[in-house]
Amino acid sequence: MSLDQWIGLIVIVISLYIVWQIKEVLLLIFAAVVLATTLNRLSRCFQQFGLKRGFSVLLSVSIFFAIIISFFWLVVPPFADQFQELTKQFPEGLERFDTWLEDLKLRVPSALSPYISDINSLIQQAEPWLKRVADSSVAFLSGSLEVLLKILLVIVLTGMFLAEPLAYRKVFVRLFPSFYRQRVDGILDLCGVSLERWVAGAIIAMFVVGGMSFVGLWILGVPAALALGILAGVLNLIPNLGPTLSAIPAMAIAFSPDSPWRLLVVLILYFIIQQIESNFLTPIVMAHQVSLLPAVTLVSQLFFAYFLGFSGLFLALPLTVVGRIWLEEVLVKDVLDAWVDKSKGM
Structure with a gap:
């Protein structure tokens, strides 16, 4: 070298x-x-x-x-x-x-x-x-x-x-070499579009899950059904683990010595909601917003949670969306696709 x-x-x-x-x-x-x-x-x-x-x-x-x-x-x-x-x-x-x-x-x-x-x-x-x-x-x-x-x-x-979004964007672009700044500006446009699509899909899923939780808990007569429904919708921003986390306070509030059966019914309710969210809602909504494989989503959660803690777990999906674009545009298109084996031309 x-x-x-x-x-x-x-x-x-x-x-x-x-x-x-x-x-x-x-x-x-x-x-x-x-x-x-x-x-x-x-x-x-x-x-x-x-x-x-x-x-x-x-x-x-x-x-x-x-x-x-x-x-x-x-x-x-x-x-x-x-x-x-x-x-x-x-x-x-x-x-x-x-x-x-x-x-x-x-x-x-x-x-x-x-x-x-x-x-x-x-x-x-x-x-x-x-x-x-x-x-x-x-x-x-x-x-x-x-x-x-x-x-x-x-x-x-x-x-x-x-x-001042453009001012901070220019500062970030100037961190790269001059010949690559226009390319970085285009990658930032792609990241912005993907983040907006993810936000739209996440909001739709959040309202649907929160609404189903509220209606189910209200029918069962669980106290604070509206608050628990809102909490379920917010925690749904954490894929796979969010519905499980939201079930814990709901089961704690639903427990009563006079009606212990309600605890089991609430658990079944959240299990059904989780299955609907993971098998129907997320594939339908996110397929039109962000193309991420389920295995990639789960691995990214484990990765960011291990290295960045709970904040990394909460931001795992947007981090994955942005990271996928940078890897695809920089590593794949600009490096690997442009790689020429000079030995074949000799």
């Missing part, structure tokens, strides 16, 4: 190392880009009705904040009230469970009764596990401030990107 090639290789290695060190910051920037792309698409829809760019952006941002405020207003209070109700019912449940254990001791043979523990011994056995849960809760609360600051940073960056 020549000196220029060695220098180029060293620069690439150093650049990759720097990117790895600041991966969390880059992930926040990417989240802001996705949000700005969504709001920009909405503002362009308003512009089609004759509104000016500035007013359209302001209206889009106002709608976004209204949705966020409505989400917390609809979801948080019912969960807080239901949690208080669960704390009241929990001691009663323990007393009923203790009574059931005492009756069981009287019904089983005397040789087996010593192996049936009472409620106090079960609590002592579960004490180490409860301690770990408490420690995890403290760690979660201590990290809430950090999460809030990250969210504020994403919102501020989104506003900056919306205010």
Whole structure:
């Protein structure tokens, strides 16, 4: 290798190392880009009705904040009230469970009764596990401030990107060599179109899943059905795992000592919704929006969750959409397709 090639290789290695060190910051920037792309698409829809760019952006941002405020207003209070109700019912449940254990001791043979523990011994056995849960809760609360600051940073960056999108785009394009800048500008156009299509498909799936969850829980008489439906729709942004995560709070709220059967019915309901979403809704909606193979989607979730944590899991699909375009355009078309074996011409 020549000196220029060695220098180029060293620069690439150093650049990759720097990117790895600041991966969390880059992930926040990417989240802001996705949000700005969504709001920009909405503002362009308003512009089609004759509104000016500035007013359209302001209206889009106002709608976004209204949705966020409505989400917390609809979801948080019912969960807080239901949690208080669960704390009241929990001691009663323990007393009923203790009574059931005492009756069981009287019904089983005397040789087996010593192996049936009472409620106090079960609590002592579960004490180490409860301690770990408490420690995890403290760690979660201590990290809430950090999460809030990250969210504020994403919102501020989104506003900056919306205010002057072309200026930030030019700065990014100038990071590449002059002969490749026009090509990068075209790749960014493709990324923008693909992100907008993904956002449209995700919103459709979110409303459908949230609506099915709300209707099913409302029919079953589960408290806070609207809040649980909204939560199911939002968590549906995480493919494969989102419906499972949304089922946990629904089952916790649905549980009642008087009607334990409702817990099983809620589980069956979420299983049916997950099957409809994964086998019918996602293939039909996303096939017209973003062409991603199911195996690629699952592998990308595992990859980004392992290296980037929960934020990587939440942004796995848009990261995969953008990454696929860059790999296809740069690696495949510009490198591999243009590769010429010089030995054949000799």
